[in-house]
Amino acid sequence: MKRVRTAVLISGRGSNMAALLDAANAPDYPADIVLVVSNRPGAGGLDKAKAAGVTALAIDHTGYGSREAFERALDAALRDHHIEFVACAGFMRVLTEWFGSRWEGRLVNIHPSLLPNYKGLHTHRRAIEAGDTHAGASVHWVVTEVDGGDVIDRETVAIRPGDTPEALAARVLERELVLYPRALAAAVRQRRVNPVS
Numbered sequence: 799m800k801r802v803r804t805a806v807l808i809s810g811r812g813s814n815m816a817a818l819l820d821a822a823n824a825p826d827y828p829a830d831i832v833l834v835v836s837n838r839p840g841a842g843g844l845d846k847a848k849a850a851g852v853t854a855l856a857i858d859h860t861g862y863g864s865r866e867a868f869e870r871a872l873d874a875a876l877r878d879h880h881i882e883f884v885a886c887a888g889f890m891r892v893l894t895e896w897f898g899s900r901w902e903g904r905l906v907n908i909h910p911s912l913l914p915n916y917k918g919l920h921t922h923r924r925a926i927e928a929g930d931t932h933a934g935a936s937v938h939w940v941v942t943e944v945d946g947g948d949v950i951d952r953e954t955v956a957i958r959p960g961d962t963p964e965a966l967a968a969r970v971l972e973r974e975l976v977l978y979p980r981a982l983a984a985a986v987r988q989r990r991v992n993p994v995s
């Protein structure tokens with residue numbers, strides 16, 4: 799089996815990224831994670847990636863004059879490393895249509911809600927305030943609409959009486975770390991277009 803050269807994009811602590819790296823240590827996992835990129839140089843996930851022996855780059859978005867200029871640098875790094883598939887894991891940049899269309903079918907994201915509910919930010923607070931009984935996380939294909947692509951897989955978590963957004967986020971994160979490795983494997987197996995030429 800030829801494993802698919804995969805990059806993980808992060809902005810912060812990288813716990814989802816670490817779960818993906820763990821899963822990809824298995825020789826039969828379909829994604830080979832060969833690159834981690836953060837748009838924030840101080841992201842804790844960069845050190846975790848280096849400790850795991852994976853190439854880790856910071857491409858600081860504040861050093862670019864436009865969203866697309868940053869994305870062109872990111873795209874160039876992905877191509878330099880012959881990346882075929884990209885997993886966003888706590889990557890806090892909205893992507894333009896330029897990048898999205900370039901990587902469509904090879905680009906997935908994890909979002910901490912039961913999509914299509916609660917796209918965007920503050921998902922757990924919004925679910926609690928709405929009186930929902932359940933929250934969760936979703937892995938989805940990335941399209942131009944933020945958090946709008948088809949869902950690949952989800953995990954559901956019960957909301958408890960008196961739950962705070964922080965307590966709920968911690969329980970959802972435990973499920974994210976199970977969900978993302980499973981969903982990335984499924985996504986890589988069904989990727990929708992040929993690798994980047």
Ligand code: GRF
Nearest residue numbers: 810811812813814888909910
């Ligand atoms: C996760 O909850 C993810 O769903 C959200 O941001 C958080 C990232 O956490 N988009 P980590 O960097 O993977 O620890």
